[in-house]
Each structure stands twice: as C-alpha cells, then as structure tokens.
Amino acid sequence: MKALDSLTAGGTALERPLDIIVRASTEDDVPAMLAIYAHHIQRGLGEMDVEPLNGEDIKRRRKNMLKHRLPHLVAEYLGAVIGYAYAVPFRKRPAYRYTVKHSIYVHPDHLNAGVGRRLLPVLIDACSAAGCRQMIAYIDTANVPSQRLHQTFGFEHAGLLKAVGFKYGRWTDSMLMQRALGPGAASPPDDDNGTLKLKIDRKHR
Numbered sequence: 001m002k003a004l005d006s007l008t009a010g011g012t013a014l015e016r017p018l019d020i021i022v023r024a025s026t027e028d029d030v031p032a033m034l035a036i037y038a039h040h041i042q043r044g045l046g047e048m049d050v051e052p053l054n055g056e057d058i059k060r061r062r063k064n065m066l067k068h069r070l071p072h073l074v075a076e077y078l079g080a081v082i083g084y085a086y087a088v089p090f091r092k093r094p095a096y097r098y099t100v101k102h103s104i105y106v107h108p109d110h111l112n113a114g115v116g117r118r119l120l121p122v123l124i125d126a127c128s129a130a131g132c133r134q135m136i137a138y139i140d141t142a143n144v145p146s147q148r149l150h151q152t153f154g155f156e157h158a159g160l161l162k163a164v165g166f167k168y169g170r171w172t173d174s175m176l177m178q179r180a181l182g183p184g185a186a187s188p189p190d191d192d193n194g195t196l197k198l199k200i201d202r203k204h205r
Contacts, residue, residue: 018113021076022122025062025084029074030055032081036105062086070100071126075115082107085119087127090136098189100127101136104146116149124153128181131189135181140165141173155179 025033034055065072065086075083083106090099102123106115127135137155139146159176166172 018077018110018115020082020115020118022073022118023076025072025074025086027059027062029081029084030058030062033074033084033105034058036081036084036107039108040105064088069130071123071130073119073122073126075106075119077110082110083115083119085123087123087132087135090134098132099134099136100132101138102127112145116146117152120149120153124179124181132181133184133189135179137177139175139177141175147175147177150177150179153179 037058062072065088068089070087070089072086073084074081075085083104085102085104087100087102090096090101104116104119104123106113124135135155136158137146137150138161139150141160155177156179157175158178161174161176163171164174
C-alpha cells in the first residue's frame with residue numbers, strides 16, 4: 001500500500017480543514033523545521049534541549065532517520081511548511097528494531113487547525129509499510145490535545161513516568177502511549193534480516 005494514498009480514499013484522517021499537503025521532507029525544509037522546533041522547545045510542552053539546535057543538527061538527525069528507512073514528513077500549506085513529523089528507532093539494540101517512537105511539531109500559528117491529524121496517520125501508515133510492528137509516543141501529561149489526537153488514531157495509555165523531566169521550574173510527568181502497526185504481535189516478522197523497508201510517495205494531498 002502507498003502510505004500517502006490512504007488519506008484521499010477517506011482512510012484515517014478525520015478532517016481536512018486546510019488544504020494541506022503531506023510529503024517527505026527535504027533539506028530545503030530544514031530552516032522552517034528549525035523555527036518550529038525552536039518555538040516548541042522554548043515555549044511548548046515538548047522536550048527541552050540545553051543547547052539550541054541549528055540547521056546542521058536537524059540535517060544530521062534527518063539523514064540518520066532516512067538511513068534507518070524511517071519516515072521524515074512535513075505538512076505544507078500554501079507553499080509553507082507548517083508542521084513536521086518523524087519516527088526513530090525505539091531503542092538501538094536489534095531486538096527492538098520493529099518498534100519506533102515518534103514526534104510531531106506544528107507551527108504555533110496553525111495549532112488546532114488539523115495539522116497533527118494530517119501528519120499522524122501518514123506517519124502511522126509509512127511506519128507500518130516499513131515493517132514496524134509497534135509505535136510509541138511520550139507525551140507530557142499537560143498536553144491534553146496531543147493525548148486526544150493519539151487516542152483518535154488508536155493509541156492506548158501504556159504507562160506513566162512520574163517526574164522524569166524538570167523544566168520551567170517544575171517537575172513534569174510523561175505519559176506513555178502505544179499502538180500496534182500492521183499485524184502487531186499476532187505474527188513474527190516476515191523479513192529475513194530485520195531490515196525495515198520503506199516506500200513513500202514524494203507528495204500527496
């Protein structure tokens with residue numbers, strides 16, 4: 001299945017309040033992604049980096065994800081990148097190679113506009129097409145909209161990590177959410193060498 005085709009056919013996306021294009025990212029998108037990331041790290045509910053990222057950091061991270069054949073996507077509206085999403089290996093050891101964790105960042109001017117609802121199902125489909133079997137999300141317990149978004153797309157509460165972060169003068173809890181991909185744990189992986197294979201269209205409305 002083409003991962004980016006599932007939405008037009010009324011697949012997993014609930015609404016399309018904006019005419020958003022979801023596509024694979026390119027290096028030309030790095031400045032826009034950097035600006036979005038910087039906003040959320042400084043003011044949002046995501047992780048907090050001690051040192052600010054620069055463009056080369058994002059380029060390196062993006063190339064590393066693509067090396068693992070994992071999706072790195074952007075949401076584009078009227079020619080501008082208004083959000084991005086990606087998946088990374090859950091853990092480095094080979095035994096965990098069929099599990100990924102993911103992140104989604106949305107431009108502050110487009111929050112609550114359905115951007116996450118466009119990105120997340122494409123990310124799910126792309127990871128499933130790559131042979132992944134489980135998807136993990138770590139969500140700040142204060143980020144209720146993100147929790148609801150993930151519940152909408154089949155994620156279930158899998159645990160609570162108490163006081164694991166300290167930012168903005170307070171301890172923060174992280175909720176662990178999880179959903180199965182493809183057959184999940186119902187069958188063993190069907191590849192011979194554990195290499196995940198990803199096929200994703202360059203662009204799709």
